[in-house]
Amino acid sequence: MKKVKVDPKGVLTGSHYIDGDYAIAEGGLAAGCRFFAGYPITPSTETAERFSERIPHVGGVFIQMEDELGSIAAMIGAVWGGKKTMTVTSGPGFSLMMENIGLACMMEIPLVIANVQRGGPSTGLPTLTGQQDMMQAKWGSHGDYEIIALSPDSPQECFDLTIEAFNLSETYRVPVFVMTDECVGHMHEKVVIPPAEEIEVVERKWYEGPKDKYLPYKLDKDGIPFMVKAGDGYRFHTTGLTRDERGYPVINAECQSVVVPHLVDKIINNADKIIMLEEDEIDGAEIVVISYGITSRVAIRAVQQARKAGIKVGTLRLKTVWPFPEKRIKQLARKIKAFVVPEINYGQIVLEVERCAAGKAPAFHVPHCGGWVHDPNDILKVIKEAAK
Amino acid sequence: MKKEDRLESKNPMEGFLRMDRIPHIWCPGCGIGTVVTSFTEALKKSKLDLDKVAVVSGIGCTGRVAGYVKLDSFHTTHGRAVPFATGLKLANPDLKVVVFSGDGDIFGIGGNHFIHAARRNMDILIICVNNFNYAMTGGQVAATTPMEANASTAPYGNFEFAFSLPYLAEAAGATYVARWTSLHLRRVTKSIQEALAKPGFSLIEVITPCVTLYARRNRLGDGLNLLKYYYDKSVIEHGADTRTLDISYQGKLVVGKFVDKEKPTFLDRMNEHMTKILGDKYVKYGE
Amino acid sequence: MAEIRFSGFGGQGIIRCGLITGKALSLYDNKHATMTQSFGPEARGSACSSQLVVSKDRVLYPYITIPEILVSMSQEAYDKYEPDLLENGILIIDTDLVKPKPVREKIQMFAIPSTRFAEELGNRIIANLVMLGFFTAVTKIVSPEAMKKALPGMVPGRFLDLNIKAFDRGYDYGGEVLKTAKPAKTKKKTAAKKKTTKSKK
Numbered sequence: 090m091k092k093v094k095v096d097p098k099g100v101l102t103g104s105h106y107i108d109g110d111y112a113i114a115e116g117g118l119a120a121g122c123r124f125f126a127g128y129p130i131t132p133s134t135e136t137a138e139r140f141s142e143r144i145p146h147v148g149g150v151f152i153q154m155e156d157e158l159g160s161i162a163a164m165i166g167a168v169w170g171g172k173k174t175m176t177v178t179s180g181p182g183f184s185l186m187m188e189n190i191g192l193a194c195m196m197e198i199p200l201v202i203a204n205v206q207r208g209g210p211s212t213g214l215p216t217l218t219g220q221q222d223m224m225q226a227k228w229g230s231h232g233d234y235e236i237i238a239l240s241p242d243s244p245q246e247c248f249d250l251t252i253e254a255f256n257l258s259e260t261y262r263v264p265v266f267v268m269t270d271e272c273v274g275h276m277h278e279k280v281v282i283p284p285a286e287e288i289e290v291v292e293r294k295w296y297e298g299p300k301d302k303y304l305p306y307k308l309d310k311d312g313i314p315f316m317v318k319a320g321d322g323y324r325f326h327t328t329g330l331t332r333d334e335r336g337y338p339v340i341n342a343e344c345q346s347v348v349v350p351h352l353v354d355k356i357i358n359n360a361d362k363i364i365m366l367e368e369d370e371i372d373g374a375e376i377v378v379i380s381y382g383i384t385s386r387v388a389i390r391a392v393q394q395a396r397k398a399g400i401k402v403g404t405l406r407l408k409t410v411w412p413f414p415e416k417r418i419k420q421l422a423r424k425i426k427a428f429v430v431p432e433i434n435y436g437q438i439v440l441e442v443e444r445c446a447a448g449k450a451p452a453f454h455v456p457h458c459g460g461w462v463h464d465p466n467d468i469l470k471v472i473k474e475a476a477k
Numbered sequence: 478m479k480k481e482d483r484l485e486s487k488n489p490m491e492g493f494l495r496m497d498r499i500p501h502i503w504c505p506g507c508g509i510g511t512v513v514t515s516f517t518e519a520l521k522k523s524k525l526d527l528d529k530v531a532v533v534s535g536i537g538c539t540g541r542v543a544g545y546v547k548l549d550s551f552h553t554t555h556g557r558a559v560p561f562a563t564g565l566k567l568a569n570p571d572l573k574v575v576v577f578s579g580d581g582d583i584f585g586i587g588g589n590h591f592i593h594a595a596r597r598n599m600d601i602l603i604i605c606v607n608n609f610n611y612a613m614t615g616g617q618v619a620a621t622t623p624m625e626a627n628a629s630t631a632p633y634g635n636f637e638f639a640f641s642l643p644y645l646a647e648a649a650g651a652t653y654v655a656r657w658t659s660l661h662l663r664r665v666t667k668s669i670q671e672a673l674a675k676p677g678f679s680l681i682e683v684i685t686p687c688v689t690l691y692a693r694r695n696r697l698g699d700g701l702n703l704l705k706y707y708y709d710k711s712v713i714e715h716g717a718d719t720r721t722l723d724i725s726y727q728g729k730l731v732v733g734k735f736v737d738k739e740k741p742t743f744l745d746r747m748n749e750h751m752t753k754i755l756g757d758k759y760v761k762y763g764e
Numbered sequence: 765m766a767e768i769r770f771s772g773f774g775g776q777g778i779i780r781c782g783l784i785t786g787k788a789l790s791l792y793d794n795k796h797a798t799m800t801q802s803f804g805p806e807a808r809g810s811a812c813s814s815q816l817v818v819s820k821d822r823v824l825y826p827y828i829t830i831p832e833i834l835v836s837m838s839q840e841a842y843d844k845y846e847p848d849l850l851e852n853g854i855l856i857i858d859t860d861l862v863k864p865k866p867v868r869e870k871i872q873m874f875a876i877p878s879t880r881f882a883e884e885l886g887n888r889i890i891a892n893l894v895m896l897g898f899f900t901a902v903t904k905i906v907s908p909e910a911m912k913k914a915l916p917g918m919v920p921g922r923f924l925d926l927n928i929k930a931f932d933r934g935y936d937y938g939g940e941v942l943k944t945a946k947p948a949k950t951k952k953k954t955a956a957k958k959k960t961t962k963s964k965k
């Protein structure tokens with residue numbers, strides 16, 4: 090993994106009062122994203138608008154595609170053309186992207202998709218918040234594969250985690266999702282963008298050996314293959330079919346039994362390096378509240394109240410939602426009385442907590458079907474119930 | 478029949494094909510291979526730096542072309558070759574990007590991308606093998622199936638109107654449009670050469686026999702019978718009005734070069750327009 | 765900690781009010797300020813609003829629940845949002861555009877003909893800046909220096925001077941009004957008249 094300084098042209102150093110959507114665009118530009126293909130959808134459109142305004146001053150391409158199927162396809166093409174690329178969308182557009190998210194996983198494409206979640210299903214609540222695409226992020230495309238998903242809780246983190254998303258995507262050659270939501274996307278707060286010299290990014294894992302020896306899917310020591318770009322004389326082939334090291338299709342069970350474990354293991358085996366958690370007062374806690382994104386801010390209010398009422402509550406915030414911090418949850422499950430999981434959906438990440446806790450500690454869900462954030466009192470009530 | 482239109486069997490062009498992937502998967506008598514031959518011939522004549530030519534295919538029998546050409550080549554997903562090519566071209570404007578795919582891929586599932594890439598005058602060349610059906614999946618009815626023709630999902634004959642590909646392409650904004658059959662190999666080669674040399678959105682439709690499915694189901698005989706049909710019923714009418722190019726079942730096939738005009742490409746327009754509006758503040762792209 | 769709602773009708777620059785104040789507080793006054801606005805069907809009607817949660821620590825819950833300051837620049841917005849105002853909150857209105865009901869006992873009301881002043885300065889479009897100047901003077905929640913620093917980038921460059929003038933006009937008027945009234949104090953929340961945490965409608 091080679092770290093390099095960023096191109097200062099993309100970095101809008103200074104303190105800004107902007108919303109999460111704008112911060113995502115700034116994060117992408119700072120990270121060196123120079124190709125954005127998107128399709129307007131509330132509540133994510135501001136990111137595309139910001140990018141289209143800024144890119145002519147930075148040097149790169151913004152293209153509004155005919156639909157999200159086109160956006161993601163163009164992004165994968167652009168990566169093979171040598172660019173860092175991102176898009177932004179919300180539920181319906183995320184659904185349309187799913188097939189080619191699978192292609193990106195199979196071709197091992199570094200790219201970043203921000204999903205500013207809204208209430209679903211279907212057109213649902215275009216202008217109101219939700220955290221209902223968390224499982225779709227993990228399982229949405231067909232077949233077995235792994236992706237990485239991050240969840241920012243503020244405009245500042247939209248900026249920071251978008252850069253991190255690019256770094257992870259380049260390190261592991263995998264699509265990375267910034268799973269934010271309408272509330273954070275549309276909320277204005279102070280965002281500090283550091284000087285360009287202070288931002289380091291992971292460079293693409295360029296192949297440097299002899300041209301005729303290049304094998305697109307031969308794994309390097311770290312388990313990640315090298316990349317080249319079209320036009321550099323490698324005359325390589327790549328496909329969405331199950332393939333060998335050469336990138337040639339091999340349609341049989343043996344080859345599949347090499348490819349699929351690789352796509353999964355390169356993420357799972359590095360989970361400790363990928364996962365970012367924020368913990369507070371976990372030691373000695375009897376209840377641990379697990380949350381992510383905007384819900385974790387709201388939950389703190391409930392937690393403060395519960396602590397006043399004498400309940401020992403710790404918090405665990407998932408900055409990385411996928412891969413899931415299985416190990417940590419297992420450890421905690423042996424020590425605590427119960428988990429409380431508020432999320433703006435009808436039960437998604439709580440299932441994962443339950444699976445990891447494996448009956449050692451119950452997981453109490455605090456559902457919300459979308460449209461607004463939780464009332465902290467609703468979370469408090471469940472904490473109290475769990476502490477009984 | 479002029480000499481140049483005669484079908485010739487050529488030695489596979491080693492420098493242009495991935496010989497380690499031959500034999501290919503196509504049926505004996507299938508027309509796709511001959512279009513690939515024309516393509517490689519055109520590449521050879523074009524004297525382009527082959528390191529700068531990329532081929533993008535979708536999914537289908539024709540979609541397998543990307544896997545056989547010894548170029549940077551991408552076998553993508555069904556219908557998405559055109560937007561993939563759009564991203565590839567925009568990310569690396571030095572490339573000559575060719576989409577090589579089937580009628581179902583480009584005009585059925587991918588039709589929306591086609592018209593928008595044409596509208597933008599994206600600098601890509603589309604070579605579409607039109608075999609009047611979805612071959613890869615077993616000969617289902619397509620947007621190009623002539624009325625009355627039989628298909629596995631139109632067992633009583635097709636009653637839908639078909640697209641006329643050149644008409645659609647011209648209306649959407651393509652700057653180069655030609656139609657040939659796989660009988661007109663030299664003409665196909667020449668058209669590909671012309672289109673490779675020309676910036677802008679080009680479509681070359683090549684009507685091609687699918688012997689195993691379309692021909693068999695419609696009892697049209699083998700590959701040679703179909704070539705005979707092309708020979709008997711095709712008329713070259715360069716510059717023909719694209720509104721007159723509908724194809725009826727086993728009917729007349731008007732072929733030729735219908736559109737060849739100049740228009741700034743997407744990137745030309747972007748650079749020109751942004752420079753006009755933003756002046757020195759605009760960071761020029763890809764020049 | 766303070767919760768503020770700016771309200772009026774579309775086109776008056778109500779969202780700008782929230783943005784400018786939020787920017788001033790969080791970039792130049794060392795506070796945390798989270799600004800949200802109503803989107804969607806609710807924002808389609810003629811009443812529009814922007815909300816600010818201000819705190820010396822990080823803002824956790826991002827929406828306002830019981831605003832202690834309500835700025836209303838239209839009758840409809842006033843009618844819609846006044847009932848939510850904290851019992852001993854501060855109400856700020858445009859004299860010419862809002863005819864208030866009898867003011868609730870503990871509520872402090874301040875009024876300014878902001879649109880008229882803006883017209884006198886040459887353009888009614890800057891009424892929101894007159895209002896912001898007035899708001900700054902009577903609430904003292906944000907410093908006038910921070911507010912002026914926040915303006916570049918928030919108002920069109922070529923109208924910056926005019927906007928500053930408008931702000932000053934409102935600010936000075938606020939000073940005069942304060943001479944006759946007691947300065948407003950944001951108070952501890954006593955009784956919530958109505959809980960609005962969950963309902964957006």
Ligand SMILES: Cc1ncc(C[n+]2csc(CCOP(=O)(O)OP(=O)(O)O)c2C)c(N)n1
Pocket residue numbers: 536537538539540555578579580581582583606608610611612613614619
């Ligand atoms: C999303 C999706 N839907 C359906 C298919 C199945 N499929 C594979 S190829 C094909 C049709 C290809 O037809 P065409 O593009 O005309 O190519 P041909 O095989 O005729 O050369 C279909 C429907 C698929 N691969 N992906």
Ligand code: SF4
Pocket residue numbers: 502503504506507508509538539608612613686687688689690691
């Ligand atoms: S099925 Fe038809 S199109 Fe496909 S390879 Fe065979 S003949 Fe060619």
Ligand SMILES: [Mg+2]
Pocket residue numbers: 537579580581606607608609610611612619
């Ligand atoms: Mg076909």
